[in-house]
Structures are given as structure tokens and as C-alpha cells.
Amino acid sequence: MSEIVKTVSRIFAPLIIVFGIYITLHGHLTPGGGFAGGIIVAGAIILLVLAFGGEKERLIQERRTTSRLESSGILLFWLVGSLGLLIGGIFFLNFLGKGIPFTIFSSGIIPICNIAIAAEVGGAISTILLALVLFER
């Protein structure tokens, strides 16, 4: 890619990632949440891969990492749901303290679920993109 594209993506990619993390962490307070935040972070990764490319071996390594990230995210989500079953006897019970509404540490397990969903969605979208980049017959 040209120097303009590389420079612009170098400046904007970190900002996009920070914005994605913000959307994820404030999922229980503002519009958005884990899914939107994960997509935004994956968008930054797509931007970087398209602008800078990379060696094939390195991209395969990256895909393995994002794939693991995806699996761990969904496993974390499962764990949150099952802990409710273990602690309170009900699947997806909100077993943490609810806190004061409209503050960042509130609403029990919802922020944790949002983080898990962000890891899952971001990992999945990046894995799909890397698989398409690496695809050959």
C-alpha cells in the first residue's frame, strides 16, 4: 500500500482500538456493548493487515492467536453463566453485587459478559479476515 495509507492507518489504528475498548467497557451504560466493541477492534486489525500486509508465516501465527482468543472468550462467557449455576443454583444468575446504577463498576456480571463477547467477536472476525487473506487453492 502507498505511504499515505500506511501513515493514516498507523495514526488511526490505536485510536480505533481504544474506542473499541471504551465501547466494550461501557457496554452496560451506553449504546453498544461487547459485540460492537469487538467488531470495532477487529476493524482496526483489518486496517493494519490490509495496509501493511505481512509474511505468510507470521499471518498464520496471528490467525492461531486470534483463533485462541476467540475460543477463550467464549469459554469465559460460558464460565460466567455456569458460575451462576454453581453459586446460586440458577443458570446465568447475576451473582455479583449490582453496585450503584450508572457507574462503571455496576450491574454484576454484565461487564464481564461484555468483555467475553468482545474477545469472542473480535477474535472471530479477525480469524475470518486472516483466513480470507491466507486463502489459496
Add this chain to the structure above:
Amino acid sequence: MSYIPLFIILPLFGAFVLSLVRTRRFGDIFANIINLSLFILSLIIIRFGTIVYKIGGWEPVNGIPIGIYWVKDGLSTLMLIIVNLIALMSTIFSVNYMERFTEKNRYYCLFLLMLAGMNGVILSGDMFNLFVFLEIAAISSYSLVAFGTESEELEAAFKYQVMGTIASSFILLGIALLYSYTGTLNMADMARVIAIKNSESGILNSVSSISHFQLVNFVCGLFIMGFGMKAAIVPFHAWLPDAHPSAPAPISAMLSGVLIKALGVYVLIRIVFNITGMTPVFSNILLVLGTLSIMGGVVSAIGQWDFKRLLAYHSISQVGYIILGIGLGTPLGILGGLFHLLNHSVFKSLLFLNSGAVVYATGTRDLKQMGGLNKRMPVTGNSSFIASMSIAGVPPFNGFWSKLIIIIACIQANRIGFAIWAIIGSILTLASFMKVQRYAFFGPLNEKWKGIKEVPGFMRVSMVLLAILCIGMGLLLLPQVREVLLNPAVEVLENGIEYAKTILL
């Protein structure tokens, strides 16, 4: 702690862990342990009555449910047992069969996701939750059909995916219309609201009353299209003969054995009987569609020379029997339909596993090239003989009893024409399976197959167990045994829209 959520939690846990771990032996053992425990759980829950499980502990407010409900009643118990039984047999079979494919743990991961989706569809008491689980099961089945990644399999999977997505969009549109009309997504609450509006519009008989019945009928039409496509009833069956033979054999057994029933037949009858209420119009539609499926499936099957494709066409025909029996709406017809659903799962998955064993040993699916395999593969040959006689409805085996009940129910309900079509379909089925037995397993041994051996141990175990079930399942009709499993399921459908009262209390 209740057992109900474990049906979703355990397979999801297995799928997520297996997507991280790559060791082959671990995958085999882990997937089998999970499926075995699921099957045992499904046997344990028989002794409980109706259980309503509220996720996250969200209790109803003023009698109106706000959370997601999972409901276990007689019908879901029956479905859970059969789904988890066939899943267990298929994973036992996969231990040896899937050795030839790469990425075996990915296979188990998708398999367990599909199982979680099916268990979720069966347990869910919430329309949108049901749709989500239906998509989980359907999307994992699309990728499982393409698992071999040869061009033929990819083509079949693409066709399956397009048709499946069209079906899902019909279903989603129907759910959206019902939601906007009733203002609730809970299935029991929906049934209550529809019943109230039914009686209101009966009294008023105004313009709005016409639109009420128009809306309910339109939604039911959408559901018959959508779930009919998932269940492969005849006008909507075109994807099945490509998709089911292309999958690996244990997956074909799952798709034909339980997926089309859990996603198609079960949800359709749950909605038509328990939510909108059965009317004579729907009864007639189901009867005609069922008969069309019986004849269309079996007539297309007779000319086939591809073993698995022939079996796939027979799935269409046998689902027709289930729809015919349940469409009658009489207690005996429902009993026959549900019993045939149970039996068909067992013998059709056994037949698909047999075809998988033949492919494993010889590498071909063409019936003309086989011949005399019984001499080299006695376990496969004999178990497929038992399954063929079951599906054709020969007396001591299970298929006979359910077909007999369906035919008697047709005659009792004064639908003699449909009974005659059912008998003709059964005779044609017998003819087509005589052909399979004659060309594949009996007759002189083809020179090419002198060197082949019987398939490995785990494959034999699952085939033998299913064959024993084929012989023994007629016993489920004995009065005391029937009280445990079949009668509670029939009662749920017989009660119709009284379903709402048992759930909402």
C-alpha cells in the same frame, strides 16, 4: 440444582474446550464422555413431571413472564432421549470412522455445537430463544456437511445453506409477526394471548375478527413453509438428497435421524398444537403434505443406485409418515406419529452408519459395484438387514408397530384414502430395501472385495446396539412402559392450547 440447563451447558463446554485442545485421543474420550453423560441425564429426567426453568432467576411480574423459560414436558423428554441417544451412537462410531479426516477435534466441536442447538430447541419455551438455538444447530450442520471439503460436498453444503437460510427467514418473519401481534415472546404466554383474542373475535365477529384469523393463518403458513423446509416435507425437500449423503456418515445419521425432526417436525407440531391451536384446515394441510412426502420420497428412492442418496430419499418418505400420523390429530394418530419419529431415528441412523461402514471398507457408495459384502462384513450386513426390515415395516421389528398404529388411526378417523397411500408407500419401501440387500449384501461376492475386512470395534459396537434397539423397541407399546415415555408426550399434544395453563400456572 436442576438438571435442565446441563443439557445446554455440557455440550457447549465440550465444544469450547475442544476448539482449544488439539490432542486427538483427548477429543475422542472427551466427546464420548460428554455424550454419555447427556444420554444418562436424559434418562434420569424421565421420572420428573413438567419442569419450568427460568434462566437468570427472572420471575414473572403480575403473572406475565419477562425472562427466558426452558420447559421440560413429556414431548421434550421424548425428543431429548432420542437426540442424545443417536448423538451418543454417532460419536462412538466417529472414533474409528473419522480417523481418515484431519482436524478431528474441530469435527467434535461442531458436532457438540449442533447437539447443544438441538437440545436448546427442544427445551426452549421462548420463541426467539428457540430461533437462536435453531440457527446454532443449522449453521453447525451446514459446516459439517462441507466437512470433507471436496467439490461435491461444498456444492451440497452451499445449496443446503441457501435453502436453510430462506427457511430461517420465513421462520423469523413469522416470529416477528406473532410478537408484534401478541406483545410477548414466551410461547405459553403467546398461546394465552392468542386464545383470548380468538374468543374475543368470535363474539364480536367484526372486521377485526377477520384480520385476527387472517394473521394467525398467515403466520402458520410461514411456519409450515419454514419448518417444512427444515423437516424436508415434499414441496420443500430439494436440499435434502444432496446434503445428507455428502456429510460424513455419523453426521448423516445425525441429520437424517434427529436434526430434521428436532428442528422441523418437533417445532412445527409444538407451534401448531400448543400455541395457535389445531384446526381442521391445518389437519388437512398436514395430511396432504404427509402423503405427498410418503409417495414423493419413496418413488424417487426406488431408482437410486447411490446407497446414501437412496437412504436420504427414504428420510423424506418416513417424515411423511410422522406428519401423516400427527396431522390426524387423534390421540392414536399422535401416538403413532411420535412412535414412528422415535423408530425412524433409530433405524435410519443405523442405516446411515451401515452405509458409512461400507464406504469405510470399500470406498464406494455405488450399489452396482457392491455385492456379497455379507460374507466379509457380517456385523454390518446383518444389522443393515434388521434396519431394512424395520424401515419396510416387517412384523417383529419396531417400524411395523408404528406404521400399523398410523394406518389404524387413519381408518378410525375415516381417512381410508390416506391409509391406502400409507400402505402403498410401505410396500414400495420394502421393494427398494430388497434391492439394497440384494445388490449390496447378498449374492455372489464381487472379486474386487476379496481382501476387505469387517470395520473396527467401535463402529461395530454402535451398529449392534442400534440393531438391538430396532428389535426391542416394539416393547415401548406395552401398557406399563407406554405410561412412562409415550403417553406423557401424547398428552402434551392432546391438551393443545391448555399448554399455556400448565406452564404459566
